[in-house]
Structures are given as C-alpha cells and as structure tokens.
Amino acid sequence: MELYNLKHVSERVNFSQALQLGLGKDRGLFFPSQIPKLDDMDAILALPFVARCKTILGAWLSDELGQNQVDMLVEQAFNFSLPLTRVDDNRACLELFHGPTLAFKDFGARFMAQCISALAEDKRLTILTATSGDTGAAVADAFFGLDKVQVVVLYPKGKISLLQEKMFTTLGENIHTIAVESDFDACQELVKQSFEDNELRQTLGLNSANSINISRLLAQICYYFEAVAQVRQYSDKDIVVSVPSGNFGNLTAGLFAKAMGLPIARFIAATNSNDTVPRYLVNGQWVPHTTVATLSNAMDVSEPSNWPRVEAICAAMGWPLSVISGVMVDEVQTAASLTSLASLGYQSEPHASIAAQGLVTLKEHETGIFLGTAHPAKFKDVVDSILGTDLALPQALRAVEAKTILSRPLAADFGLLKSHLLQKLA
Numbered sequence: 001m002e003l004y005n006l007k008h009v010s011e012r013v014n015f016s017q018a019l020q021l022g023l024g025k026d027r028g029l030f031f032p033s034q035i036p037k038l039d040d041m042d043a044i045l046a047l048p049f050v051a052r053c054k055t056i057l058g059a060w061l062s063d064e065l066g067q068n069q070v071d072m073l074v075e076q077a078f079n080f081s082l083p084l085t086r087v088d089d090n091r092a093c094l095e096l097f098h099g100p101t102l103a104f105k106d107f108g109a110r111f112m113a114q115c116i117s118a119l120a121e122d123k124r125l126t127i128l129t130a131t132s133g134d135t136g137a138a139v140a141d142a143f144f145g146l147d148k149v150q151v152v153v154l155y156p157k158g159k160i161s162l163l164q165e166k167m168f169t170t171l172g173e174n175i176h177t178i179a180v181e182s183d184f185d186a187c188q189e190l191v192k193q194s195f196e197d198n199e200l201r202q203t204l205g206l207n208s209a210n211s212i213n214i215s216r217l218l219a220q221i222c223y224y225f226e227a228v229a230q231v232r233q234y235s236d237k238d239i240v241v242s243v244p245s246g247n248f249g250n251l252t253a254g255l256f257a258k259a260m261g262l263p264i265a266r267f268i269a270a271t272n273s274n275d276t277v278p279r280y281l282v283n284g285q286w287v288p289h290t291t292v293a294t295l296s297n298a299m300d301v302s303e304p305s306n307w308p309r310v311e312a313i314c315a316a317m318g319w320p321l322s323v324i325s326g327v328m329v330d331e332v333q334t335a336a337s338l339t340s341l342a343s344l345g346y347q348s349e350p351h352a353s354i355a356a357q358g359l360v361t362l363k364e365h366e367t368g369i370f371l372g373t374a375h376p377a378k379f380k381d382v383v384d385s386i387l388g389t390d391l392a393l394p395q396a397l398r399a400v401e402a403k404t405i406l407s408r409p410l411a412a413d414f415g416l417l418k419s420h421l422l423q424k425l426a
Contacts, residue, residue, distance in 0.1 A: 001064050003030040003214060006308050015064050016119045019112070019215050022208035023195045029305070030214050031312050035259045036060060045229040052229070053078055053222040059260070060218055065119075073118060077111040082223055084230035084369070087346040091359050093372040094227045101167055102375035102396055104250070105138030107223060108216030113142035115215050116149065116207070126204040126425055127151045128194055130187035132246055133160045133298035134374055137167035139209040140175045150204075150425055152176045154187040154417075157409060160297050161379050163397050170403035176424060177405075182412035183291045185303050188247075193414045200418060203426050211249025212305050220253035221260070227369050228262055237367040238265035242327075242358035244351040244373055245269045245277065246299035248306040251324070255313045258323075265366065270327045270358035272296045272334065277304065278326025295334050295382050296350040298374070327358040335386045342387050349376040349383055 003018045005011035007028030013021065018030040036059035038044055044055055053074045058067050065073075080099045086092045099106030116125065127149060129139055136153040143151045153168055157179035169177040180187045191208060194200050211217060228239060241264055243251045251269055258264045269277050272294040280286050288302040314321055329337065337353040348356065352372040359368035376383050380391045393401065410416055 001060055002033040004033055005029070006031050006312055015061055015214070019115055019213065020120060020123070020125070020207055022206070022213050023192070027192050027196065029212060029309055031309060032060070032214075035256065035313070035316060038261045041261055041263065045225065045232060049082070049222075049226050050074060050078055052225055056222050056225060056260070057218060069118065073111065073114045077114045077219065078107070078222070080106070082226055084227060085346065086234075087341060087344050087356070090362050090366075091356060091368045091370060092231060093346065093348070093352060093356070093370055094223065094230075095372045096223060097372060097375040099138075100396065101134070101137040101141045102378055102394065103134035103138055104220070104223075104371065104373040105134045106141070108211065108219045108249075109135070109138035109142040109209060111219035112209055112213060112215040113146065116143075117146060120148075122148070124205045125149050125207050126421075127207050127209045128154075128191055129209040130154045130184065130191045131160075131168070132156070132184040132300055133164045134378075135210065136169075136177070137164065140168035140171055143209075144171055144175055145173065150174050150176065151209075152178065152421065152425075154178050154180050154190055156183045156187055157181050159183060159293055159300065161381065163380060163393075163401070164378055166400040166403055166405060167396070169405045169407045170400050172406055177407040178417070178420070179407040179409045180412050181409060183293075184301055185291050186412040188301075188303070188305060190412065190414055190417050194417065194421070197418060200421060204421060210305070211247055211252070217249055217253045217256065217309075220250060221257045224254050224257035224264065225262055228264065231367060231369060235367045238365055239263065240266055240268065240359065240362060240366045240368045242268040242270050242355040242368060242370040244296070244299060244355040244371060245271050246274075246301040246304065248277070248304040248310060250371065250373070252306045252309045252313070255310060259313055259317050266323055266325065268325045268327055268355075268358040270329060270355045272299050272354060273328065273330055274300055274302045275326070275328035276302050277307065278328045281321060281324065281326040294350075295331055296354055298351055299354070329354040329357045333357055338383070338386050347376050347383075347387075347389075347391075348372065349374055349379045
C-alpha cells in the first residue's frame, strides 16, 4: 500500500511507515495513492462480519503485510457485536458502542494497537493523542500495558463528561493524561505542534492515535459494510447514512467505503453548533468560528483535521461535494430529537440524536442509517436531565465510577507541554 502526503505529494510511504509516522511533513495527512475496488459486492455483504473485514482490509494491506497477517490483526481487534436497531419505518441506528470502552473508537484504536504491536518491532513509541471524549478511552484501553508503548492523552479540562474522563484518566502505568485548560481544538493544535518538533519526535518516538492515523480510518471502513449488509435484509431503497461529525474521521471512512463500491447513495454530515462544514458546503467559505461547548461534547470541533481527506476522496472519485449534505443541529433540536427517539422506544444520547435528526428529510425512495457512536450511559447526566430517567451504568462505567482521576492540569502552551513530556518520558 502506497500513501502520499496531501501537502507534499513527493513524500511517499507504505502503510507501516504511515502507521508509525502519523503525520507527514508540514502536518500533511497521508492519503492512499489508489483506492481498491471490491468485486461481487453481494457476495461480500453475505459474509459474516469478521470474514468480511478480512476481505476489506486485505484489499488495502495484503500486498504489504500478507493476507495471513491481515487476518490475524482483524481477529484480534474485532471481537464484539454491532447490531443495527430499527427505530421507525425509515431510520435505523448502527450501534457501535458494544466494545470495551462503549464507543465507536474501539474499532480504530484496537486495530491500530494490533498493527503497532505487529509492525513497530523493537522501536520505542509514544502515542500522543487529543480527545474530545471517546478517543482517549479507546486508545488507553487498546494500548494499556503494552510493552515499549507510552500513551499521552490531551483533553479539554471540564469539557467532557465525568464518566468519559474516568474511563481513561484512572489507569496509570503507561497511560499519561493531561487536562488542557482550553478546548479540543487547542489540544489538537498542541499535538500537531509536537509532531513538528524534531526533538520530541526523535526522543520520544512520537505517533498519533487520532483519526489522522490512517490505520484507524481503515478499520472504520468495515462497519459501513456491516450497516449496508444488515439494512439490505429488510429494504431495497437507496441508503443514506447520517454521521455525527466532529473531526470528520468517521465520515472519511464512510466515503472510503463508498469509493470501494459499497452502495451508499449519499452521506449526511450532522454537526452540532460547531458547524464549519455545513456552512462551507453551502457557501464555499471555510470560516471556523470559536468552538462552543454543547451537549454533544465529542463533536465540539471547529477545525476538523480530516476534511482535506474528504475533499481528496471526492476529487479522486470525480464526485461533487454534494454527495455530502451538511446539517447543523442546535441544542434545542438535539434535546427534541433525543426525546423523540425515546418516544419511539429507543434510548439514545446527544451525538446519535443529532445524526438521527439529520435523517428527518429522507425522500420516499430512501432509507436512513444513523451511527450510534457511544453508549447513552457515557452521557448519563445529560440524558437523565432531558428524559427524566435514571440510566443504569454498564459494568465498564461502574468499574471506574469511584476511581481517582490521575490527570495533570496544564495550560494550552506548547513550551509547557514539551517540557512536561521530556521530563516525564525521556
């Protein structure tokens, strides 16, 4: 598999190199030189999930890793269910929160961890990542206890739910967490500055587990195929997928799936009030506003890092950007959508309710899938407040509820972060 840097086309790497570098020169994202196409889609959709994942990821990676190694990585990473639950006649939720940290990020993080373990050899690595909520837990769980890998997670202090926070800030050992006194965009900027610092990169062996890492995106392609396979069991209408969107890695993976031949008619990029992309899709002006805190905190992102990949896929496939519709769902609409889902007998959470709201304008010939990216109990306070419920906590959350947060608070200052990392990890 060959990839190139979207900012410097002459910088070319294979999958193993992209996995370990994370970003290219000048913060450039790595992008595949070719997107593989899959033949006989009906036969692929008829496969069981794990077997299908082997075929999908083998199309990308078998030339470099060999199909046997791809099969092993898939078997070790994907060992939990992802049911499609119908909520009304036209909408169904693909539940991606049945993994160990109750969020869709488990797919990408676990696959990345398996790839790192298999391909990094004896190199010392430090995984540096920013999280707006669920990435931190998924990455921490996937890499916890791995030899030769240190993990540093930056997150916006006071801007994620307490249970989200406790899932990755209470582990200790090789998991180091920093509560940045700002928003997610500031955390993401600190990560990018770190990757531009040669001393940090070389001394610590920096890598990123954000969706800027291509391994995570490849893993996430797989569940779009599962969504289509399940919806085809009851509908032959055109499929529309609504994606709750923050940093836009999830939508990027969906577009890769469509480019491989998966029959998805169009996508809806559903955002909260941080609506840079919906506005851009309407007026062509990229004007990020100051990030605002919302009920759907994992999507509180104003400058999504993956957007250049979205445009690169559309360009490579000759698609107009209109294959994506942008929808902004404000706080009142988020709560109303959550309440509406509950009235239909489906208990959800703010991020999925935004994606569900994006499907309310489906046409008669369309059927909709929205992604359920996190377990409702991860946002217990918000859900209970809106619905008047008292959500029971699943075991994964009960296990951390009483634990002590081990994070180090830090101002959003790169000099302070660099000093801390060198002192702690060098």
